[in-house]
Amino acid sequence: MTPPIDIVQVGLGPLGQMLTPVLEAKSSLRVVSALDIDPELAGTDLADLAGAGQGVSVSGTLDDALAPNPSVAVVTTVSELDRLWPQIQPLVEASIHIVSTCEELSHSWTTSPDLSRTIDEAAKSHGVSVLGTGINPGFLMDFLPSAVTAVCRRIDSVKVERIQDASSRRLPFRQKIGAGLNAEEFEQRTTAGKIRHVGLTESANFIAAKLGWSLDRTEDVVEPVITDVTVEGDDWVVEPGYATGVNQTGRGFIGDREVITLVFRAAVGQSDPHDTVSLTGDPDYSITVPGGTHGDVATCAIIANAIPSVIDALPGLRTMSDIPLVSCAP
Incomplete structure (x- = not known):
């Protein structure tokens, strides 16, 4: 039996909290750590926030969040690419794959070619894939x-x-x-x-x-x-x-x-x-x-279901069109 993919959740706002039960319900995935910038959340059991993830304590520092050696970071923080990159750069440099709801990450090559190239080169250098997706952008309108x-x-x-x-x-x-x-x-x-x-x-x-x-x-x-x-x-x-x-x-x-x-x-x-x-x-x-299509429900689903495809994708900055086909993961 294939072991589950270990995940760190980054960002525990409303969408992040909605996502936790979806991740936990899949036998192929396992949330092993969580990170948020709100200092009041540090040390909180994830289940107290999201109704799932019992036993996972919210970390206040990146080092603590990476201690369980997650393979993938699910990042639900910002919409703008220039704000996202400083957040995910240390994760990429730690050889962690990225799946993010950042809308501008979904297809950034035309609008932000220089930063896209930077992200792509960093991801390839560390052997990981970086994907921005969701229901829209990421599926319904593209x-x-x-x-x-x-x-x-x-x-x-x-x-x-x-x-x-x-x-x-x-x-x-x-x-x-x-x-x-x-x-x-x-x-x-x-x-x-x-x-x-x-x-x-x-x-x-x-x-x-x-x-x-x-x-x-x-x-x-x-x-x-x-x-x-x-x-x-x-x-x-x-x-x-x-x-x-x-x-x-x-x-x-x-x-x-x-x-x-x-x-x-x-x-x-x-x-x-x-x-x-x-x-x-x-x-x-x-x-x-x-x-x-209900946006929140579908976004949580597609983020969770994209994780195995991102693991199997070629390293670099990816889009939904150049990773293995995303389908409902077990």
């Missing part, structure tokens, strides 16, 4: 549409719609999409870069790379979804005239022709949630997931 193009003889354009009802999502996500803000507050936070879904540009570049396209430019437009009726949940209310969430459209162009369109809408009380991939080409083709 890997999935790229795979679906396999049934077409020619692709002229790709459109993906991810329409989510965020009513059941965790509080940080609802805050991130601007739910409850008035139009002025929403605009201020958008201008400050506080409201946006990180990853549409990376997804567009992923698709373009798989199709052999060279995009001349990309754009990312963020707008509020304003309600004209009261929308409420268990512990929140959004009054008419306020934002229930965000509508964000990423576009990729070859010349003046829009060849990639990625529509991301996440709002509390959103009707008709769905995920749809629409291809224009020979032939036209589309698939739809009615009801959509």
Whole structure:
């Protein structure tokens, strides 16, 4: 019987805590240590935070977290690549594979070529693989549409719609999409870069790379979804005239022709949630997931399921398209 893969969890915010039971439920994986920057968490039993991982004490230092000799670090901390690299560099240099929810890591070669090269060279030097993934980016708006193009003889354009009802999502996500803000507050936070879904540009570049396209430019437009009726949940209310969430459209162009369109809408009380991939080409083709895909649930699953593939991948900075196929791990 193959022994389980030993894991260190890095980052124990809401998503990290949701992930622990998913990792523990898999016989092929074993959480042996955990690390967080919050000094108040040091020494806490992981099970007291996450409801799983009993007997694993949260470490306050990297040395303590690495003492059990984990093979893989699951990193759920930041969205920005330049903030992530200082966090994972010592892990890579300790010859530990990385699976991270950092959106900008999912396909960073076009947007951050120099830093991507640095990460790639460090990973190869230490014989490990580094992967950024999740439900989006990582699957629904990049890997999935790229795979679906396999049934077409020619692709002229790709459109993906991810329409989510965020009513059941965790509080940080609802805050991130601007739910409850008035139009002025929403605009201020958008201008400050506080409201946006990180990853549409990376997804567009992923698709373009798989199709052999060279995009001349990309754009990312963020707008509020304003309600004209009261929308409420268990512990929140959004009054008419306020934002229930965000509508964000990423576009990729070859010349003046829009060849990639990625529509991301996440709002509390959103009707008709769905995920749809629409291809224009020979032939036209589309698939739809009615009801959509729950982001937190699916992200935890894909992170856990990607771990064996990252172990088996060639060393270096990887994407979901160049590691062994990810499937549901035992």
